[in-house]
Amino acid sequence: MPHIHPETELHNPQSAKPPLDPHLKALENEAIHIFREVAAEFERPVMLYSIGKDSSVLLHLARKAFYPGRVPFPLLHVNTGWKFAEMIAFRNEIVERYDLDLIEHINPRGAAENVTPFSHGSALYTDIMKTEALRQALDAGQFDAAFGGARRDEEASRAKERIYSFRTPDHRWDPRNQRPELWNVYNGMIRKGESVRAFPLSNWTEVDIWRYIQAEEIPIVPLYFAEKRPIVERDGMMILAEDPRLELLPGETKREEVIRFRTLGCFPLTGAIRSSATTLDDIISELETATVSERQGRAIDRDQSGSMEKKKREGYF
Amino acid sequence: MTAPATANAVEHVAAGEVLAFPAQEPARAARDSRPLRLITCGSVDDGKSTLIGRLLWDTKAVKEDQAATLQRDSNGKQNDLGLPDFALLLDGLQAEREQGITIDVAYRYFSTDKRSFIVADTPGHEQYTRNMATGASTADLAVLLVDARVGLLEQTRRHATIATLMGIKQFVLAVNKIDLTDYDRARFEEINHEFRELALSLGVRQVTAIPVSALKGENVVYDGRASMPWYDGPTLIEVLELATTRSAQTVGFRLPVQRVSRPGESFRGYQGTVAGGSVKPGDSVVILPSGMVANVTKIVTFDLVRNAAVAGDAITLVLDRQVDVSRGDMIVAIDSQPLTGLAFDAQLVALQPEGIQPGKRYWLKSGSRRQRVQIQPASQLDLKTGKWNHAEQLPMNAIGKVHLAFDEQAIFDTYEQNRFTGAFILIDPDTNNTVAGGMITAKRSALGGIHTEDARVILSLPADLADQLMATELFAGRREEAEIRRVSAGKAVEIIDDIDG
Structure with a gap:
């Protein structure tokens, strides 16, 4: 018998907060609806947890959707071994604080062959350590539904993806043959081996994510806030220079800058931005005047035009 | 009425150099309305991609790095105003870029200080009904695009008809490429008048017609007064900001049960999204299809125990007695049942x-x-x-x-x-x-809406004979009046025996 979450107590401390504005409330309601629908229709759901801001929002919504019960599925973190150290510390704290089941998966082949972003290049590295690793983990758990925090405003190919995104037994996405999705009626019927990726945040934008984090006081990794940090400039990106495995190339120097991260992935592939935003208010006003998109700092999206679609077709989230 | 960003800015997207802006405007105030969902209808020739691109561009939903990618993908090709080719922005899939076509429904997001918007962008030609119906199913408003030089087409009628069938009640007629008619007011009024007649025939009352140049950005986000002093109506974005979202709050309470939450012996709640009306503790409800009656004791959400919930809210409902409720059941108001x-x-x-x-x-x-x-x-x-x-x-x-x-x-x-x-x-x-x-x-009543005092005959026939009879002209002509069920021979005997009593 699953135990009752301590928050069954009816004086939840959260209740002191002012109610959400109608815009965020509508987005929240939609996401909760999707969570409940997937949890009810599928046998073995899992939630992909990348530790970033979107994952933090996704997790918060999952907790809301199933309250006063526990989150009824495990979290899956596909680790590459090259995440920011602060991300892993944050993850462990969250899992404990909210009493969550976490599955961590590292591609054993990649680990054995010592695949790194430096030795194999970002494209191959991502393919092995993220895409292949994700497929391994989903197969091992026999998951028939996987929640992800992808948003349609992130990238052009995602703008056309359904909320229930159907995948073949080998995890392929066929953008030309997607099931029509009308109203809020989702078709969760699949055959054995097939699966669905479900995206409760499909209709959220980056600003929505930040405003929701602020309104709901959702904990996030401190790397999102500006601070003086050691960096090195490489391929036009400012990379965090904290990890001893990062070797400086000829001509590169380490220096300190006040920076923050707009998205978080693997530290060698994630570019920082110069920013003085130390609070959520700062971040939101910075965003509202920003002239570049958030994925600008992500090397893997830029390998080639249409590269995200290609990765997705092969099973990347 | 200016294009605020220029293609020049696009070249400066280097690491770290772009985001160091001081806050130029205060953080946006809380949005006091739900996002407006809209659908745009029209073909490529009408300038639909340009219109959506213009909306995204002028509300600054397109960022410089995205524009730079566009620039790269279009090999530096620009339209006459030095802006990137918006159509490329919208065609996200490789196949679309390669074949120069738009497939499927895409969703776009932009916002103003007052509101945010979700656009269902559907292709104008290929399989338009299917895609339009999908996009229209969630839309509050439809923007119909016509070329000012061409006027209403058969296609305009089709799009308006589909949108109406899917329940859309608010329409904007964007009379585009008005610049190519030398901002001809009489032409605009003529198209406007013609559309109003069409709208009336479809039972649509809320129509706003706007003369627009999507290419030049006139009457889309910025007004076009300099070119069209004769037009004193709203811009497209002003209409969208003021449009209403559809609400199901005025009808009876409906809660389709998604799942039953039983985290322990002491708690049993029914989780779902309120699909109509409102509910508060103490209300009497009926569980369908069983017809059992209960009273609401609590509305539980993560944040607090609420004293009411309305259409759209995702809630957990607790009832005052042990009743059999499972996924797929509907909890409804006792005095206003479906x-x-x-x-x-x-x-x-x-x-x-x-x-x-x-x-x-x-x-x-x-x-x-x-x-x-x-x-x-x-x-x-x-x-x-x-x-x-x-x-x-x-x-x-x-x-x-x-x-x-x-x-x-x-x-x-x-x-x-x-x-x-x-x-x-x-x-x-x-x-x-x-x-x-x-x-x-x-x-449908058991008698299919037929006058109950009329005499009827129930025939039980072999399926092949029935098929032949139904294929006759006489039968086909009155088919609507017939009730037909295909059952096994055994079931037929049972039914007829039942009548004989």
Whole structure:
């Protein structure tokens, strides 16, 4: 018998907060609806947890959707071994604080062959350590539904993806043959081996994510806030220079800058931005005047035009 | 009325150099309305991609690095105003870029200080009915685009008809490329007048016509007064900011149960999204289809125990007694109940190449309820004339009137009454694909709406003989009056024995 979450107590401390504005409330309601629908229709759901801001929002919504019960599925973190150290510390704290089941998966082949972003290049590295690793983990758990925090405003190919995104037994996405999705009626019927990726945040934008984090006081990794940090400039990106495995190339120097991260992935592939935003208010006003998109700092999206679609077709989230 | 960003800025996207702006405006205030969902209808020739691109560009939803990618992908090709080719921005998939076509529905996001918007962007030509119906199913408003030089087309009528059928009540007629008519006011008024007549014939009352140049950005986000001093109406964005979102709050309380939450012995709650009306502790409710009655004791959410919930809220409902409630049931207001029965009339849109086959058993999903259904097509809409013609089956992209026959009690409101409890999808059990979207128009009485005092004859015939009879002209002409069920011979005997008593 699953135990009752301590928050069954009816004086939840959260209740002191002012109610959400109608815009965020509508987005929240939609996401909760999707969570409940997937949890009810599928046998073995899992939630992909990348530790970033979107994952933090996704997790918060999952907790809301199933309250006063526990989150009824495990979290899956596909680790590459090259995440920011602060991300892993944050993850462990969250899992404990909210009493969550976490599955961590590292591609054993990649680990054995010592695949790194430096030795194999970002494209191959991502393919092995993220895409292949994700497929391994989903197969091992026999998951028939996987929640992800992808948003349609992130990238052009995602703008056309359904909320229930159907995948073949080998995890392929066929953008030309997607099931029509009308109203809020989702078709969760699949055959054995097939699966669905479900995206409760499909209709959220980056600003929505930040405003929701602020309104709901959702904990996030401190790397999102500006601070003086050691960096090195490489391929036009400012990379965090904290990890001893990062070797400086000829001509590169380490220096300190006040920076923050707009998205978080693997530290060698994630570019920082110069920013003085130390609070959520700062971040939101910075965003509202920003002239570049958030994925600008992500090397893997830029390998080639249409590269995200290609990765997705092969099973990347 | 200026294009604020120029292509020049695009070249400076280097690491770290771009985001160091001081805050130029205060953080946006809380949004006091829900996002407006809209659909844009029109073909590439009407400038639809340019219009959406313009909306995204002028509301600054397109960032410089995205524009730079565009720039790269279009090999530096620009339109006359030095802006990137917006069509490339919208065609996200590789196949689309390669073939220069738009497939499927894409969703775009932009916002102003007052509100945020979700645009369902659907291709104008290929399989337009299917994609339009998908986009329109969630839309509050439709923007119909026409070329000022060409005026209304047959296509405009089709788009308006589909949007109306899907329940959209607010329309904007964007008379685009008005610059190419030298901002001809008489031309604009002529098209406006013509459209109003069309709208009236469809029963649409809320229409705003706007003269627009999407290319030059006139009357889209910025006003076009300098070129069109004669137009003193709103810009497109002003209309969108003031449009209303559809709400189901005025009808009876509906909670389709998604799941039962039982985290421990002491708690049992019914989780779902309120699909109509409102509820508060103390309200009496009925659980359908069982018909059991209970009272609401609590509305539980993560944040607090609430004293009321309204349409759209995702809640957990606690009742005052042990009743049997499971996923797919509906908890409804005791004094305003939906329709229940085994036979309904509906309109539907066929979405797949196989069309809709008469007599085939499909899965029907509405809200959280999934059940078996048999479909009998009755007629098909001719989008050219607006007439309904007799039909035996419905090919892909057809809009048809059908009869639904269920094995178990079905629970619906009419779509007109409630967009959520009146809508459904059909799933082909052979392929698991979604093959139709449908809207309930009425419940069919057991006698199919026939005067109860009329004399009727029940025949039980071998299926092949029945098929031959039904194929005759005499029968086909009065088919609507007949009630037909296909059953096993054994079942037929049972039914007739039952009548004999």
